[in-house]
Amino acid sequence: MSHKDTNAMDEQNHKKRALVPRLRFPEFREVGEWEIKPLDSVCTVNPSSSVLPETFVYIDLESVEAGELKIRKIIKREEAPSRAQRLLKIGDVIYQIVRPYQKNNFFFSFDENDYVASTGYAQLRAFESERFLYQLIHTNDFVGRVLEKCTGSNYPAISSSDLAKIDVAVPKLKEQQRIAACLSSLDELITAETQKLKVLKAHKKGLMQQLFPREGETVPRLRFPEFQEAGEWELNNLGDLSTVVRGGSPRPISSFLTIEANGLNWLKIGDVDKEEKYVIRTEERVRPEALSKTREVNLGDLILSNSMSFGRPYLMKIKSCIHDGWIAITELHESVSKEYLYYLIFSPSSQSYFLNNAAGSGVLNLNAEIIRALFIAYPSLPEQQRIAACLSSLDDLITAQRQKIDTLKRHKKGLMQQLFPVMDEMST
Template identity: 35%
Template sequence: MSKTMKIERQALVPRLRFPKFRGAGEWEIKRLGDKDVSDFVKNRTRLNELNLDSYISTENILPDFGGIKKASKLPPSGSFTTYTPGDVLVANIRPYLKKIWVADRKGGASNDVVVVRPKSGVNSSFFASLLKSDAFIDYVMKGAKGVKMPRGDISLMKEYILAVPNTEEQQKIANFFSSLDALIAAQANKIDALKTHKKGLMQQLFPKEGETVPRLRFPEFRELGSWQYKNAGLLFSNRTEKGEDDLPLYSVTINDGVTKRDSLERKIDNISQASGNKKALRYDLIYNMMRMWQGASGVASEDCMVSPAYVVLKPKLNVCPSFFGYLFKTHDFLNTLTAHSQGLTKDRLRLYFKDFAQISLPIPHIDEQRMIANCLSSLDALIAINSDKLDALKSHNEGLMQQLFPRREAMDV
């Protein structure tokens, strides 16, 4: 038994180690709540000491360890958990969203955010890497209470087992992950810049409400004059054909348009009979009549089936569906769609085809439609390429964390 224990103790080293530390021996097992590891902060900050930059809640911590965004408003009253630079803030509602931020300033956090402060003998960046990990999130979720809005158990968090090397190795690992975090942040900023650029272009490439000429126009179309306006019913017909067994099933999403249903993370109950769905052909424009006012629309990339709760728009002659797909996502036009939707409250609004058909749509020459659609789709492709690069960097980061920290099973005590 003693030999077995010795082998297990010797295994408490990472699989991948910087050369300088390969002979430094095993790491030391600790618990998150140990007095020489961290404090769970209880000090309070008053509301009058906070502003939108220093107030942190679960709403402005971004998921997937993505940092924070500026708070949109301050709460009307209350006191808040004090945080200082180097503290790790853990959103304690729905922990699976991976909302964890390492503070770079002073401020106050809402009661749904746990503030953990590493002790002086623990490198703050190394400590942050221990908590910004799937292993920690999985552990917290196992002890979370509640179904719809699970909440982590703080007393259980304090029992989280971790392994700690000497301070010099901590610093080396911290420096490495800080460099990788900087690459990830730079890539994320690049994607945000592309999305902002696209949003700005969309505002420029389509006329403002009440106008007939866009503010930005490709040179070859500047002499063509004003855009026409026609009722949507003259540009699209309502496709009501029944689904077919050999067609794939698609859903309409707000952010990603028309997407294969089996690629979505959320569970959606399928209608067992294909004939209970609607048929859509490639290039049809599809919208969710209950969410059109939020931007739930897109263009079909192939022949498919969709829910009977959707409206399938068949484009008529000289109509570029992708052009209108982008138009329907603009801020001004979402307001128009909301105004034409029927319902007593906003969460019950529906846009039936008969009401959609009465909406006046701007329509330039077909060549200009295609030029605008191609421009915006090129930006979408660039955003997708850079998003894939970001996902690859995050996967690389997670893989290295598994290699540069000892295996969880070796920490059983």
């Protein structure tokens, strides 16, 4: 190959690897391409070990949730795993190397305590912008490259040495800082809005503790003014006020699934969002012949999951067949409002009853008899409706706040796709 051909090939390869993002801040549009380099040219992967203090906060894979440190486990040095030898410094990023697709990483920015991360994380210490590094490792492009190097099927993981050699695209420091500042401000906004959501949920929880009688009591601690002289509430078993039945599962279910228009809705646990109040859709349908082997519930019926996250109520907005992981409350007596009953089942006393009476040695579950025996207290219909309306308005606020957070997260995700180049794309 001639020298001229070699130069042409080098130039072609360079162009192929020259990267710029689709969206760039004006002051950097003429700066040129980003540089491609291995991760360990951007940060130290697992800095040298250090002498551990007598006690420290140990961060394992259960400690971090959605980028936040939820659990602080303080352990003694002698209790630490043998490979836990690296103290975190402010600005360090810990990267989850087991199941990295979860993107459950953590930016260490506090406090006076000593912290050590488990070997389920790689510790990254940036040479330049720590916050840019934190955003970089959350890009789909980076995570995709990591997953290509993972081994194991049930618990895919990457070694720290392989992680260190993953290629990344990096601009000059000032552009790193500009990108990091933009995305970090969005993170701060998301965190603030998430905190508002937590406050709303805590307010609702506290209100429910006051609006419903406690165990052994017949009136609540908090009552709306117009009902303060209305007297004690009625007491009864749920089974005496409704029909409580378990769903059914035609087997094998694959023989009954259909895409035909005459198919019946088939509700699975995965079809419902645990944060939602209503069932509004199903992913699958079953043939009409399945009806003899399952149970169909109607609009307005109330259903509960009877295992795993048992006792979680939903109100039906559609007609659907339910499998044996559901229990339905139907034919409710006219003296009890469905909306009121929904919140009553969510009340601390009802949930405590379910937890104390659930059966099973491994996975706890409820049966129809346990639910029928639930002792409920209920006032007159107008007071029931007043309670339900109050809590429903709070639910509307919580839903709106959750949607606001989801919108911000989608905005950030879209922005990241524009602000970071994809490694396989050629510059234009």
